[in-house]
Amino acid sequence: MSRTDWEVVIGLEVHAQLNTASKIFSGASTAFGAEPNRQASAVDIALPGVLPVLNRGAVERAIRFGLAIGAHVAPRSVFARKNYFYPDLPKGYQISQFELPVVQGGAITITVGEGDKAYETMVNLTRAHLEEDAGKSLHDDFHGMSGIDLNRAGTPLLEIVSEPDMRSSAEAVAYARTLHALVRWIAICDGNMQEGSFRCDANVSVRRPGGPLGTRREIKNLNSFRFLQQAIDYEVQWQIATLEDGGSIQQATVLFDPDTGETRMMRSKEDAHDYRYFPDPDLLPLVISPEWIARVQGEMPELPGAMKARFVAELGLSAYDATTLTASKEIAAYYQAVIDAASVALAKPCANWVMGDLAARLNKAELDIADSPVSPAQLAGLVRRIADNTISNNIGKKVFEALWNGEGGAGADAADRIIEAQGLKQVTDSGAIEAIVDEVLAANQKSVEEFRAGKEKAFNALVGQVMKASRGKANPAQVNDILRARLGG
Amino acid sequence: MINASVTALRRALDAREISAVELATLFLDRIDSANPGLNAFITVDREGALAAARAADARIAAGTAGPLTGIPIAHKDVFCTEGVLTSCGSKMLANFVSPYDAHVVSLLKEAGTVMLGKTNMDEFAMGSSNENSHYGPARNPWDATRVPGGSSGGSAVAVAARLAPIATGTDTGGSVRQPAALTGVTGIKPTYGVCSRYGMVAYASSLDQAGAFGASAADCAALLTAMAGFDPRDSTSLERPREDYTRDLDHPLAGLRIGLPKEFFGPGMADDVRAAIEAVLAEYRKLGATTVDVSLPNARLAIPAYYVIAPAEASSNLSRFDGVRYGHRAAEYGDLADMYGKSRAQGFGAEVKRRILVGTxxxxxxxxxxYYLKAQKLRRLIAQDFQAAFARCDVIAGPTSPTTAWAIGEKSDDPVQMYLSDIYTIAVNLAGLPGLSHPAGFGAGGLPVGLQLIGDYFAEGRLLNAAHRYQQATDWHTRRPA
Structure with missing residues (x-):
C-alpha cells in the first residue's frame, strides 16, 4: 500500500489570548513583558482566602466570537475547576469551562490553496470556552532550581476547539490563518504569536478513506503557521510509516521540535491526568441575557465573509481578489477606503493596485498596510487619473513611486501635484503624436520594412520608440491608431 | 465589665467609665491567666490590640464612635489578618502572615473593634471538637476535660470564658452553632452570601459562611450588623442593602409559628438534651409562640451529602497549599512530586488528609x-424540604447537637461518630439558610445544651428577635462557668 491510501484527519485547539486590560479573575494588568511577578495580584498567586471575580470584558469578547462564527452563545454556562499540580499553576487548579461552554457550535469557511487550485471548505467548531492561563516556569539561570513567573497567570484565554474536519496540513494552516485573521478582525485578540497570544494544538490521526477514525496524537503548543504545517506533515508521515510497518498508534501528547522538524512524545494516555473537573463553587453560573447579546451584535463590524461576498456581488471582483482583500481587517479597511475615495466603478483597478504594486512595495519595505506611506485617498487619486486618461498605467507606476516617497505632500491630491510638477500628463493632441510618429518612422526604416514583410513584432518596437520619444506621455491607444494609419496597416 | 453585654460596654465607654485601652487590657490580662488552661487562642496580639484601643479612644473622644468602637473581639484563625499569623490551625500555615485583611476583618476594623487575637480551631475548619488543631485542642470552660465543639471551638471558648466579649467564627456544617451550644453561648450563621468569604481561608466554598459569637442574641446582632455586607470581591456575596439586625430584637413573639421537624426529635438525641429542649419550647409558648409539627424527610441524607460535597470542594481548595509560594515546605525532598508529597504529608493533619482523599x-x-452529582441532587431535595416546611411555620427549632460536650479523645478514633454530632446543623448549610444556637439550660453534669433556630433566607433578624425575647425572659445565657 502507498501513502495515497491514507486519509489525514486533523482537529485544532487554539488558545487565543483575549485582549482585556486586566486578567480574567483579578484586576492585575495583562500587559506583556513586565518584570517577573510584578503583575501578579493576591488572587493570581492564590493567597489563602482570595476569590475570583469574572471580568465581563472577557465574556463580551467570547460573545463577539460566538456571533462571528454563527455559534450558539449559551445563555447559561458554567466555570469548572481543572485540578492538577504544577508550580506555575498557583491554585492547584485552572478555572476553565467544561460541560457547559459559553460558545457552542459554529463554523468557519476557509479558502485553501491559490489560483486555479484554490478551493473553499467549511470547518465546523465544537465549542469555544473561557479559561485562565497559567504562569511560566523558568528553568534557566537559577542554579539547579526553577523560577516561577506568575505574570501570565490569570490571563484570559478563549480556547477554540474545531471538529476533526481538516484533511491536510494545508487545510489546517488555512483554518488557523482564517481564525487568526478573524479574532484580530473582531478585535478580541492581538494575534501576536511570538508572545503566545495565539497558540495551536493539533490533533492528528490517519485512517483508511471511509474507515473508522484512527487513534490521534496531540501536538502541543505550535506558535507559528510554519511550525503547524511542519509538525503535522512530520506527524502524518510518521503515523503512516508506523502503521505500514505493522505498528499501531498510541494516544499521546507530543511536542514539535523546530530544530529537528520532528515530534516527540511528551506523555502517553496512561500518564494522562484525571483532572477531576467540577463546577467552581466560587463563581456563579455565567448568565448572558438576550439583551447583552443584542448589544454586542449591534457593535459587531462587518465580518470578512460578508465583506468578501459584498465585494464579489456589488463590486464585481473575482472570488480570489475578494479573498485576498479580506485576508485581514487592515487590508480590507484600506481597500474599502480606496474605493470610497475613488468610486465603486473603479473597484477592479483599485483592487489591482492594492494587491499589486502597493502589496509588493509594502512587502519589500516590511511594512503593515496600516503603516503605508501612501494613504488610501492618495492611491484613489492615482487610480482616478489613470482611469480618466490623464496618465497611462505605466506613468502611474512612476507616480506611485513618487507618492511612496512622499513627493506630492500628505494631501489627497498628491498624485495630481506629482503629475503637474513632473509634467507627466498624457499627450492626447493628435497633431503632436503624429509629429512624433513621423520622426520615429523616418528614423526606423528597418522596422518599417520588417513590418511590411509581415513581422508584427516590428510594430510593437515602433510603438515602443514612439512612447520613448514622448517620454511615456503619449496616449498609447492613439499612438497605435496613428501608427497603423501611417503604415497603411 | 468582663461579663457585660456589648450594649453595657458601649454605655461604659461612651460615659468614660472605662477607656478602650483599659477594657482591652482587662481582657488581655484575662487571656494571659486563663488561656494556658483553655487554649482558646493561637495568637494574642497585645500590641496590636492596644494600638487599636488607643485609636478607638480617639474616636470616642472625637464623638465619632460607632456601636462597636472600642469593643474587644477575637477572630477565628481562619480569617486573614494583615500582619498577624493566620494559621488556620494547621502546621501548613504555621508561618503564614497574611498581607491583607479578610473583608469581615476589615469591616470590623472600620467599626473600631479591638482585635485581641486569633482563636484556635480545627485544622482548616475540618472538625467538630477542635481536637484537629496543630496547636492542640481548645478546652471547654465548663469542664476542661471536655471538647468545646468545633471547628470554631476557640472563639466559642473565648466568649464562654469571657476572654473576649464577642468573636467571629465560620460555619460550614455547624462550626459556629455546635460549639456555641457546647459552651453555652449564642452563635449565629447567616444566610449564605450575607458575609463576604473574601479572606476567609476556604474549606468548602459553597457551604462556608462567617458567623458571630456572643453571650446573647443582642451581642450577636450587634456583631453581625457590623460584619455583614456585600463585597464585590466575592462573587457569591449578595448585593443587598445593609441591615441593622438589632432593630427588631424586641418585637413580641405573639403569633410566631415554630416548626418542630419530627426528624430532629427522633432517636439519637440524648435524654438530657431532649428535656432541656422541651423546657425551652414550653417557654417559647409562654411568650406567645405556637409550635407546629413539620417534616424534613430528606434531612437524614444531609450528612452523606455533606461528606461528599465538602471534601470534594476541600480537595480542590487545599491544592494551593503545595509548599511552592508560602506555607510549609519539607526541609528535604527529591524531585518536584516528592516536594509536593512530603510538604503536604508533613503540613496537613490526619482529618484534613482524610477529607482530601475522600474529595479526590x-x-x-x-x-x-x-457521588458528587448525586450529592448535589440531595442538596436540592433538602433545600426543598425546608421551603415546604416554611410554608407552615416562621422558624424551625430543635436541638443544636444530639449530646452535650464529650470528653477529649472520646470520638477521636471514630470519624463517623464525630460526623454524626453535626446531624442537626449540616442540612442548614446545604440549604444555605440562617441558623442560630442559644443556651437552653444544662444537661447531665452541668454541661450546656443549645437550641437551634433555623430561619428562611434572610430571616436572621427574626431568629435574633426570637432568641432575644427568650433571653429577656430567662437567664441561661447569663450563666458563666466557674
Missing part, C-alpha cells in the same frame, strides 16, 4: 456522577 475520590473519573 468522589471527583474522580467514573465516580463523579455517582
Amino acid at each position: 475520590y468522589v471527583l474522580s473519573h467514573g465516580y463523579y456522577d455517582a
Whole structure:
C-alpha cells in the first residue's frame, strides 16, 4: 500500500489570548513583558482566602466570537475547576469551562490553496470556552532550581476547539490563518504569536478513506503557521510509516521540535491526568441575557465573509481578489477606503493596485498596510487619473513611486501635484503624436520594412520608440491608431 | 465589665467609665491567666490590640464612635489578618502572615473593634471538637476535660470564658452553632452570601459562611450588623442593602409559628438534651409562640451529602497549599512530586488528609456522577424540604447537637461518630439558610445544651428577635462557668 491510501484527519485547539486590560479573575494588568511577578495580584498567586471575580470584558469578547462564527452563545454556562499540580499553576487548579461552554457550535469557511487550485471548505467548531492561563516556569539561570513567573497567570484565554474536519496540513494552516485573521478582525485578540497570544494544538490521526477514525496524537503548543504545517506533515508521515510497518498508534501528547522538524512524545494516555473537573463553587453560573447579546451584535463590524461576498456581488471582483482583500481587517479597511475615495466603478483597478504594486512595495519595505506611506485617498487619486486618461498605467507606476516617497505632500491630491510638477500628463493632441510618429518612422526604416514583410513584432518596437520619444506621455491607444494609419496597416 | 453585654460596654465607654485601652487590657490580662488552661487562642496580639484601643479612644473622644468602637473581639484563625499569623490551625500555615485583611476583618476594623487575637480551631475548619488543631485542642470552660465543639471551638471558648466579649467564627456544617451550644453561648450563621468569604481561608466554598459569637442574641446582632455586607470581591456575596439586625430584637413573639421537624426529635438525641429542649419550647409558648409539627424527610441524607460535597470542594481548595509560594515546605525532598508529597504529608493533619482523599475520590473519573452529582441532587431535595416546611411555620427549632460536650479523645478514633454530632446543623448549610444556637439550660453534669433556630433566607433578624425575647425572659445565657 502507498501513502495515497491514507486519509489525514486533523482537529485544532487554539488558545487565543483575549485582549482585556486586566486578567480574567483579578484586576492585575495583562500587559506583556513586565518584570517577573510584578503583575501578579493576591488572587493570581492564590493567597489563602482570595476569590475570583469574572471580568465581563472577557465574556463580551467570547460573545463577539460566538456571533462571528454563527455559534450558539449559551445563555447559561458554567466555570469548572481543572485540578492538577504544577508550580506555575498557583491554585492547584485552572478555572476553565467544561460541560457547559459559553460558545457552542459554529463554523468557519476557509479558502485553501491559490489560483486555479484554490478551493473553499467549511470547518465546523465544537465549542469555544473561557479559561485562565497559567504562569511560566523558568528553568534557566537559577542554579539547579526553577523560577516561577506568575505574570501570565490569570490571563484570559478563549480556547477554540474545531471538529476533526481538516484533511491536510494545508487545510489546517488555512483554518488557523482564517481564525487568526478573524479574532484580530473582531478585535478580541492581538494575534501576536511570538508572545503566545495565539497558540495551536493539533490533533492528528490517519485512517483508511471511509474507515473508522484512527487513534490521534496531540501536538502541543505550535506558535507559528510554519511550525503547524511542519509538525503535522512530520506527524502524518510518521503515523503512516508506523502503521505500514505493522505498528499501531498510541494516544499521546507530543511536542514539535523546530530544530529537528520532528515530534516527540511528551506523555502517553496512561500518564494522562484525571483532572477531576467540577463546577467552581466560587463563581456563579455565567448568565448572558438576550439583551447583552443584542448589544454586542449591534457593535459587531462587518465580518470578512460578508465583506468578501459584498465585494464579489456589488463590486464585481473575482472570488480570489475578494479573498485576498479580506485576508485581514487592515487590508480590507484600506481597500474599502480606496474605493470610497475613488468610486465603486473603479473597484477592479483599485483592487489591482492594492494587491499589486502597493502589496509588493509594502512587502519589500516590511511594512503593515496600516503603516503605508501612501494613504488610501492618495492611491484613489492615482487610480482616478489613470482611469480618466490623464496618465497611462505605466506613468502611474512612476507616480506611485513618487507618492511612496512622499513627493506630492500628505494631501489627497498628491498624485495630481506629482503629475503637474513632473509634467507627466498624457499627450492626447493628435497633431503632436503624429509629429512624433513621423520622426520615429523616418528614423526606423528597418522596422518599417520588417513590418511590411509581415513581422508584427516590428510594430510593437515602433510603438515602443514612439512612447520613448514622448517620454511615456503619449496616449498609447492613439499612438497605435496613428501608427497603423501611417503604415497603411 | 468582663461579663457585660456589648450594649453595657458601649454605655461604659461612651460615659468614660472605662477607656478602650483599659477594657482591652482587662481582657488581655484575662487571656494571659486563663488561656494556658483553655487554649482558646493561637495568637494574642497585645500590641496590636492596644494600638487599636488607643485609636478607638480617639474616636470616642472625637464623638465619632460607632456601636462597636472600642469593643474587644477575637477572630477565628481562619480569617486573614494583615500582619498577624493566620494559621488556620494547621502546621501548613504555621508561618503564614497574611498581607491583607479578610473583608469581615476589615469591616470590623472600620467599626473600631479591638482585635485581641486569633482563636484556635480545627485544622482548616475540618472538625467538630477542635481536637484537629496543630496547636492542640481548645478546652471547654465548663469542664476542661471536655471538647468545646468545633471547628470554631476557640472563639466559642473565648466568649464562654469571657476572654473576649464577642468573636467571629465560620460555619460550614455547624462550626459556629455546635460549639456555641457546647459552651453555652449564642452563635449565629447567616444566610449564605450575607458575609463576604473574601479572606476567609476556604474549606468548602459553597457551604462556608462567617458567623458571630456572643453571650446573647443582642451581642450577636450587634456583631453581625457590623460584619455583614456585600463585597464585590466575592462573587457569591449578595448585593443587598445593609441591615441593622438589632432593630427588631424586641418585637413580641405573639403569633410566631415554630416548626418542630419530627426528624430532629427522633432517636439519637440524648435524654438530657431532649428535656432541656422541651423546657425551652414550653417557654417559647409562654411568650406567645405556637409550635407546629413539620417534616424534613430528606434531612437524614444531609450528612452523606455533606461528606461528599465538602471534601470534594476541600480537595480542590487545599491544592494551593503545595509548599511552592508560602506555607510549609519539607526541609528535604527529591524531585518536584516528592516536594509536593512530603510538604503536604508533613503540613496537613490526619482529618484534613482524610477529607482530601475522600474529595479526590468522589471527583474522580467514573465516580463523579455517582457521588458528587448525586450529592448535589440531595442538596436540592433538602433545600426543598425546608421551603415546604416554611410554608407552615416562621422558624424551625430543635436541638443544636444530639449530646452535650464529650470528653477529649472520646470520638477521636471514630470519624463517623464525630460526623454524626453535626446531624442537626449540616442540612442548614446545604440549604444555605440562617441558623442560630442559644443556651437552653444544662444537661447531665452541668454541661450546656443549645437550641437551634433555623430561619428562611434572610430571616436572621427574626431568629435574633426570637432568641432575644427568650433571653429577656430567662437567664441561661447569663450563666458563666466557674
